[in-house]
Amino acid sequence: GNSVTQMEGPVTLSEEAFLTINCTYTATGYPSLFWYVQYPGEGLQLLLKATKADDKGSNKGFEATYRKETTSFHLEKGSVQVSDSAVYFCALILYSSASKIIFGSGTRLSIRP
Amino acid sequence: NAGVTQTPKFQVLKTGQSMTLQCAQDMNHEYMSWYRQDPGMGLRLIHYSVGAGITDQGEVPNGYNVSRSTTEDFPLRLLSAAPSQTSVYFCASSRDTVNTEAFFGQGTRLTVV
Numbered sequence: 663g664n665s666v667t668q669m670e671g672p673v674t675l676s677e678e679a680f681l682t683i684n685c686t687y688t689a690t691g692y693p694s695l696f697w698y699v700q701y702p703g704e705g706l707q708l709l710l711k712a713t714k715a716d717d718k719g720s721n722k723g724f725e726a727t728y729r730k731e732t733t734s735f736h737l738e739k740g741s742v743q744v745s746d747s748a749v750y751f752c753a754l755i756l757y758s759s760a761s762k763i764i765f766g767s768g769t770r771l772s773i774r775p
Numbered sequence: 776n777a778g779v780t781q782t783p784k785f786q787v788l789k790t791g792q793s794m795t796l797q798c799a800q801d802m803n804h805e806y807m808s809w810y811r812q813d814p815g816m817g818l819r820l821i822h823y824s825v826g827a828g829i830t831d832q833g834e835v836p837n838g839y840n841v842s843r844s845t846t847e848d849f850p851l852r853l854l855s856a857a858p859s860q861t862s863v864y865f866c867a868s869s870r871d872t873v874n875t876e877a878f879f880g881q882g883t884r885l886t887v888v
Contacts, residue, residue, distance in 0.1 A: 666817075696876070705779070705865055705879030706818075727832040750785060751817060762833065763808070763867075 664689045668766035675742055676774050683737040683769050685726075685752035693754035695719075695728050695735040700749040700768070707739075709750070713751050745774045777801050781866050788856040788887045796851040796883050798866030806869045807849040808833070808877070809841065811862040818865065824849055840887045841870035 669684040687693065694713045698706040710719030715730035724739045735752060752766040782797045800807065805826045810818040810833075820833030824843040838860060840852040849868075853860060863884050870875040 703881075705881045706877075707879065708876035711876065743822075762820060762823065763818075765817040765819075766852075767815055 664754065664756060664764050666752050666754055666764055666766035669768050672770040672772055674772045674774065678741045678743055681737070681739040681742045681771070683750055683771070685713060685737065685766060687735065687754050689754060689756060691756050693756050694755040696755070697724070697726055697737050698751040700751065702748070706751060722740070738770050742773050744775055747771055747773045759760045777868055779868055779878050779880040781883050784881060786883060786885050788885065790856060790858060790887060792856050794823045794853050794856065796864055798849045798851065798880060799847050800878070801847065802868060802873065802878065803846060804868035804870050805846070806871060807843065809839070809849070809851045810867065811835065812864045812865060813862050821851065831857040858887045862886045868878060
C-alpha cells in the first residue's frame with residue numbers, strides 16, 4: 663500500500679544548527695510530495711512541495727528534493743531558529759486517490775536558544 | 776480572509792452522547808476532508824468529499840457520519856461517542872488534490888469520558 667515513513671522524534675537542536683528530517687515513501691504510482699508544519703495550538707500549513715522527480719521545494723529556508731531513486735523527500739535547513747520549533751509532517755498525494763493525503767506520523771522539533 | 780473555520784475548539788462529551796463538529800470554508804474549494812490526529816500516528820482520514828452531495832469513507836470512518844449539502848460546509852457527526860474517539864480533529868479543504876495545498880482549520884480537541 664501507499665505510506666510515508668518519517669524519522670522518530672522528538673528532535674532537539676541548538677539555534678543555528680543544521681537540520682535534517684528524513685522522509686521516505688511507498689507509492690504505487692507517481693505521487694506529489696509535501697511537507698506540512700504544525701505550530702503549537704494551530705492547524706497544519708503547507709511548508710513546501712514537489713510534484714515530480716528531481717524537483718526541489720523550498721520555503722522559509724527549508725528545502726527538500728524529490729528523489730525517485732531512493733523514494734525520499736528529506737527536509738533540510740542550514741540554520742534553525744527557535745521559531746522553527748513545531749511538528750513537521752511529510753505527506754504524499756497520488757493522482758489516482760482524490761482527496762486522500764497520506765501523512766507520516768510527524769516529527770516534533772524543538773530548538774534551544 | 777477566514778479560510779477554514781472549525782467549531783468548537785474544545786469539547787468534552789460523555790460516552791454515548793452525540794454531537795456535530797462544524798467545518799466551513801470560504802474559498803469555494805471542491806475538496807473537503809476530516810482527519811483525526813492521535814499521538815504517534817500522524818493524521819488519519821475519516822471521511823472526505825469531492826463536491827457538494829458527494830462523500831466517501833477514508834481510513835477510519837466507523838462511528839462518524841458526514842454530509843455535504845453545500846460547497847462551503849462539511850459537518851462531522853459523532854453518533855454515539857466512545858472514549859476511543861478522544862482525539863484532535865482537523866477539517867481541510869483544497870481546490871484539487873494533485874498539486875495544490877490543503878488548508879486546515881485550527882482543530883477541535885474532543886475528550887470523551
